[in-house]
Amino acid sequence: MKKKRHLKKEAKIFLIGLGLLIFIIIVILIIPKKEKVLMPLFVGLKKEDAIEFCKLNNCKVDISYEYNIDFEKDEIIKQNKEKNSELKDNEKIEIVISKGINYQVYSDNNVNELGRIPVMMYHGIIDKKSEETSYTGGNVDKDGYQRTYEAFINDLEFYYKSGYRMIRLADYINGKIDCELGKSPIVLTFDDGLSNSIKVTGLDEKGNIIIDPHSAVGILESFKKKYPDFKVTATFFLNGGLFNQKEYNDKIIDWMIKNGYDIGNHTYSHADLTTTTEEETIKEVGRMYKLLKSKTNKFVNIVALPYGTPYKSTHANFKHVLSGTYEGESYQTDCTLRVGWESDYSPFSESFNPQFVKRIRAYDNDGNDFDITYNFKYLETRRYISDGNPNTVVVKNENVEKVTPTNLKIIGY
Ligand SMILES: [Zn+2]
Incomplete structure (x- = not known):
């Protein structure tokens, strides 16, 4: 009897427990969960x-x-x-x-992306000190086409200290100006493919070219190490002899492309394009493009006009510099360079004509006749000053209208 009662009690507890469990399960299922x-x-x-x-x-x-x-x-x-x-x-x-927009920073830095840009024209860099020549300053000849290595080093120091930073010529033409805030772009060019542009003295044990430190590229490379923010680069305009170092030409071209330099077209035989026939003009330009193409696919479609000829873009031969077909291969020229005297317009200026760009002859003449001193003095108040952003064109409010149509964002301040 006693045992039976005890069993009943156990069943009761079990049932209560079961009921409680079912209740808890129902509550968990019914109560809405808080949403994530x-x-x-x-x-x-x-x-x-x-x-x-x-x-x-x-x-x-x-x-x-x-x-x-x-x-x-x-x-x-x-x-x-x-x-x-x-x-x-x-x-x-x-x-x-x-x-x-932080307009203050533009006025503090006097940003002017409609300002002028110097494209410097060099030829030979001669392994001489300036006092060893009988010409003015660093000139090695009367007209200053050849320059002493010492003068070239001084030029580079001067550009750097005056707030200029190098950009590629092709980037200038295409309006891709990547320059620090408050700094001004400068372009370096070398004509004629002279061996002193990049004098190779031999090969090292790995087969790499050894560059004479007194040649143009030797000097540029030492500046690359000295001032990493100088963004050292230059464009070399070649004739049929390329860099005039038969055994090293191919290696030089490869090295140039790998190391941030550009090569362009200076016609096959350095022809005066006011004296050539239309057919000869096509041959001069087309043959050189063909030679460059046989060496690399990374040359620039830019022609430095020999002697600056033709002097006018209206000359009958000029259109053949811009485009043509030589031995079945067509060519297109994005830009021609004149043998010039002064800086050219900003690529964002409505006055800029990339097909006919002026250069400054890098020579000394006591501040006269468009020499380096003359030009950089002129540029002091007119130079391009960057906002530090390659995707914007920043100009004073009154100049916004003068900016040529562009995909970049135009900001007036
Ligand atoms: Zn030349």
Whole structure:
């Protein structure tokens, strides 16, 4: 009897326990689960949108500010959490808000991306000190086409210290100007493929060329090490003899391309293109392109006009410099260089003509007749001064209208 009662009691406890378990399961199934909160994409929205979201979803916003040219003032530029990642309760999210464009920095640096750009024309760099010549300054000949290595070193120091930074000629022509804020672009060119452009004295044990440190490239390479922000580069315009070092020409061209230099066309036999027939003009230009093409596919489609001829782009031969077909292969020239006297326009100027670009002859003449001193004095108030961003064209408000149509963002200040 006693045992029976005891069993009843156990069954009761079991039933109560079972009921409780079922109840808990039902409660768990019935009570709606709290929904996950996911991080939205705030970028492009306003600050208030993020604040409002966090008020409703129990999170905190940490806001910082920075200048930005791509986002309007008060727009959200960045968020620390990825879109659709889960937000914990009370989580702190970080956003960065645009302060808009920093116009002050433009006026502090006198930014002027409609300013002029010097394209320097060099020929030979002669292994002599300037006092060893009987000509003015660093000139080695009367007209200063050949320059002492010492004068060339001084030129480079002067460009660097005056706030100029090198850019590639092809980038100038194409309006791709990547230059530090407050600095001015400068382009270096060398004509005639003289052996002293890059004098090779032999090969090292790995078969690499050894470059004479007093040749143009030797000097440029030492500046590359001395001033890494100088962005050393230059374009060399060649004739049929290339760099006039038969055994090394191919190695030199490979080395040039690998080391940030460019090579272009100076006609096959350095012809005066005012005296050639139209057919001869095509041959001079086309044959040189063909030779370059046989050496590398990375030459630039730029012709430095020998003697600066033709002097006018209206000359009958000029169109054959720009395009033609030689031995079944057609060529196209993006830019021609004149034997010139002064800096040329910004690529963003409506006056700029990339097909006929002026150069400054790098020579000394006591500040007269468009020598280096004369030109850089002229440039002091007229030079291109960069905003540091290759994707924008920044000019004074009154000059915005003078900017040629471009895909880049134009900013007036
Ligand atoms: Zn020449």
